[in-house]
Amino acid sequence: MAEGLKRNYHAHRKGTKDSETIRGHVHNDNVLSAYMVRSGYDYRHYITLDSDAHRTGWTIIRCPGAFNLKAGDDIPYDKNSIYFEAINGDIVLRAKNGRIKLDAENIDLLAEGTKNNAGVINLESNEEINLKTKNVKIDADSVAKFFSSGSMQIVADASMDIYAGLADCATSSQKIKKSKFPSRIAKIHNKENFVV
Numbered sequence: 001m002a003e004g005l006k007r008n009y010h011a012h013r014k015g016t017k018d019s020e021t022i023r024g025h026v027h028n029d030n031v032l033s034a035y036m037v038r039s040g041y042d043y044r045h046y047i048t049l050d051s052d053a054h055r056t057g058w059t060i061i062r063c064p065g066a067f068n069l070k071a072g073d074d075i076p077y078d079k080n081s082i083y084f085e086a087i088n089g090d091i092v093l094r095a096k097n098g099r100i101k102l103d104a105e106n107i108d109l110l111a112e113g114t115k116n117n118a119g120v121i122n123l124e125s126n127e128e129i130n131l132k133t134k135n136v137k138i139d140a141d142s143v144a145k146f147f148s149s150g151s152m153q154i155v156a157d158a159s160m161d162i163y164a165g166l167a168d169c170a171t172s173s174q175k176i177k178k179s180k181f182p183s184r185i186a187k188i189h190n191k192e193n194f195v196v
């Protein structure tokens with residue numbers, strides 16, 4: 001046992017060359033597992049039920065190979081087959097050297113917050129966000145903004161319809177030659193802000 005590790009005098013181990021089960025295992029970071037099952041062929045292949053320190057109540061599943069979960073053979077079409085719920089905290093899906101793919105008949109992303117700073121869906125990328133589909137619909141109850149610090153192109157091969165109760169348009173030339181009635185957007189543009 002490494003120096004400084006706690007001792008569990010009630011620990012119990014049973015095993016063969018293929019696998020082992022341990023009740024009361026103490027890990028190298030001094031965390032006690034109530035139960036642990038581990039492969040005898042790779043020490044990185046195990047399941048633990050941790051019981052103290054910063055991992056109290058944790059369940060850890062570790063495998064050096066693929067992790068496959070398949071269910072729902074006998075579940076009706078409109079029922080949940082696999083259900084994950086976090087009572088508190090976040091759910092993180094991370095693939096540092098790969099992709100995260102969602103493949104389904106339909107995909108719903110829902111964010112329902114009870115405060116003004118909640119109920120938000122963020123899509124952020126350092127290169128591109130590509131949308132490719134038959135129809136794209138954007139419906140905003142309050143405000144819709146499209147902003148680019150560089151250039152913006154709107155192309156319609158067939159036809160384009162733009163409707164507005166009131167329409168206001170400004171270009172950089174208005175800084176030099178202002179119209180008789182400067183637009184509100186022009187004033188905002190001159191302040192280098194993009195607000196409504």
